[in-house]
Amino acid sequence: xxxxxxxxxxxxxxxxxxxxxxxxxxxxxxxxxxxxxxxxxxxxxxxxxxxxxxxxxxxxxxxxxxxxxxxxxxxxxxxxxxxxxxxxxxxxxxxxxxxxxxxxxxxxxxxxxxxxxxxxxxxxxxxxxxxxxxxxxxxxxxxxxxxxxxxxxxxxxxxxxxxxxxxxxxxxxxxxxxxxxxxxxxxxxxxxxxxxxxxxxxxxxxxxx
Amino acid sequence: xxxxxxxxxxxxxxxxxxxxxxxxxxxxxxxxxxxxxxxxxxxxxxxxxxxxxxxxxxxxxxxxxxxxxxxxxxxxxxxxxxxxxxxxxxxxxxxxxxxxxxxxxxxxxxxxxxxxxxxxxxxxxxxxxxxxxxxxxxxxxxxxxxxxxxxxxxxxxxxxxxxxxxxxxxxxxxxxxxxxxxxxxxxxxxxxxxxxxxxxxxxxxxxxxxxxxxxxxxxxxxxxxxxxxxxxxxxxx
Numbered sequence: 423x424x425x426x427x428x429x430x431x432x433x434x435x436x437x438x439x440x441x442x443x444x445x446x447x448x449x450x451x452x453x454x455x456x457x458x459x460x461x462x463x464x465x466x467x468x469x470x471x472x473x474x475x476x477x478x479x480x481x482x483x484x485x486x487x488x489x490x491x492x493x494x495x496x497x498x499x500x501x502x503x504x505x506x507x508x509x510x511x512x513x514x515x516x517x518x519x520x521x522x523x524x525x526x527x528x529x530x531x532x533x534x535x536x537x538x539x540x541x542x543x544x545x546x547x548x549x550x551x552x553x554x555x556x557x558x559x560x561x562x563x564x565x566x567x568x569x570x571x572x573x574x575x576x577x578x579x580x581x582x583x584x585x586x587x588x589x590x591x592x593x594x595x596x597x598x599x600x601x602x603x604x605x606x607x608x609x610x611x612x613x614x615x616x617x618x619x620x621x622x623x624x625x626x627x628x629x630x631x
Numbered sequence: 632x633x634x635x636x637x638x639x640x641x642x643x644x645x646x647x648x649x650x651x652x653x654x655x656x657x658x659x660x661x662x663x664x665x666x667x668x669x670x671x672x673x674x675x676x677x678x679x680x681x682x683x684x685x686x687x688x689x690x691x692x693x694x695x696x697x698x699x700x701x702x703x704x705x706x707x708x709x710x711x712x713x714x715x716x717x718x719x720x721x722x723x724x725x726x727x728x729x730x731x732x733x734x735x736x737x738x739x740x741x742x743x744x745x746x747x748x749x750x751x752x753x754x755x756x757x758x759x760x761x762x763x764x765x766x767x768x769x770x771x772x773x774x775x776x777x778x779x780x781x782x783x784x785x786x787x788x789x790x791x792x793x794x795x796x797x798x799x800x801x802x803x804x805x806x807x808x809x810x811x812x813x814x815x816x817x818x819x820x821x822x823x824x825x826x827x828x829x830x831x832x833x834x835x836x837x838x839x840x841x842x843x844x845x846x847x848x849x850x851x852x853x854x855x856x857x858x859x860x861x862x863x864x865x866x867x868x
Contacts, residue, residue, distance in 0.1 A: 461804070463661070463804050463807050464658075464804050465804050478803060479660060479855060479856075479857060480661045480802050480803045480804060480805035481661075481803040481804055482659065482661050482804055486660075486713070497801075497803060497804065497806055499738075499806050499808070499809070499811055499838075500658075500684075500735075500738035500741075500808045501739055501741070501811045503735075503738070504734065504738050504739060507735060508735055508753065508754065508755065534760075537723060539711050539718075539722060540710075540729075540731050541710055541711035541731075542708055542709070542731055542732075542733050542734070542761065543708050543733075543734050544733065544734035544735055546735075546736075546755040546756045546759060546761065547733050547734060547736065547753075547755040550753070550755045550756075550757065551735075551754065551755070577759060577760045578758055578759045580758065580759070581758040
């Protein structure tokens with residue numbers, strides 16, 4: 423998923439990576455492309471995960487895991503970091519998700535349950551300010567329930583913000599007129615995918631014909 | 632002569648009073664002033680409102696301060712970190728309040744507090760439960776919510792190098808919230824890995840100008856929080 427996502431990021435993009443699977447995108451910069459990864463805790467030009475002996479506990483990503491810098495990197499404080507984010511200077515943000523709706527609504531900070539500890543981090547600022555929002559997620563929950571659905575049941579992070587979803591089963595575009603399957607994973611057919619999705623999927627070929 | 636350097640941790644936190652609002656720098660352990668937090672535990676001030684991005688790990692640093700029941704309320708963006716159980720337990724038991732703030736809004740509220748800006752509009756959290764009950768306004772056809780600046784009585788921060796004027800330089804992503812917290816508090820207390828002679832820090836590279844800093848203490852070898860957590864250490868030791 424992370425590799426597929428990295429392949430879709432245009433050369434020269436400034437990209438913010440969220441916590442979890444999105445962190446892995448930094449490991450897959452495609453040949454011949456230069457991508458600048460931003461991490462909201464104050465680094466532009468985040469590089470790969472270091473070897474254990476080169477870890478610096480004060481050089482971390484948004485998930486608080488040790489990272490490295492690329493030549494040409496820069497550090498800044500949190501208010502500057504979010505000025506960059508909110509101000510529309512970041513091209514693409516890759517986030518995790520609990521739920522995504524057919525309209526591109528994203529829920530990824532709280533289940534809304536009474537005993538849940540909500541934790542929003544920078545997600546609401548990112549979806550409000552970054553030009554394009556990609557989501558990486560497992561296609562269904564641990565219990566096998568769809569995460570891509572008609573309407574999110576969990577509290578929203580943002581409304582109509584997600585442009586594309588990368589799952590372990592498929593890559594799906596969110597368009598004004600519905601969800602379109604951009605690519606099916608190896609061995610996955612459309613019916614199998616539709617059964618695991620809580621809203622109607624379309625194939626590009628059907629509508630384009 | 633101006634000399635903000637002090638030599639004991641107890642003196643560093645001596646002015647902190649019960650009920651104070653305290654900003655604590657750091658993003659996880661990066662930039663977290665663990666020695667100053669431990670001094671605050673020894674000091675014992677209670678009913679604190681703490682502004683910090685996270686809620687600490689294990690039973691050291693911020694987590695230990697919370698575990699010691701000195702914190703009445705947390706204002707933070709992400710109270711759920713690996714090895715962070717202290718806050719969750721107290722929150723579930725209704726023994727600590729939480730004001731959850733989107734991270735960028737938290738940063739801007741702190742920056743504004745220090746910059747004399749009482750409030751501002753942001754697009755973050757529009758159409759979400761975190762915007763409920765807040766004033767909103769349309770600018771250029773888009774909705775924004777009103778958020779207020781935050782000021783603190785004290786800020787506790789960590790830096791790499793400081794001088795007697797309180798000029799500060801940070802290391803890597805340990806900078807995070809620290810510079811904006813320095814400006815937002817009435818009294819900013821800094822732990823520095825080293826205190827250098829005035830003039831040794833190139834004015835071009837100063838990140839926090841000394842005007843924002845009240846006290847600086849040198850802590851040459853700060854603890855490694857993740858090692859302490861892995862070793863299941865608890866403060867007080």
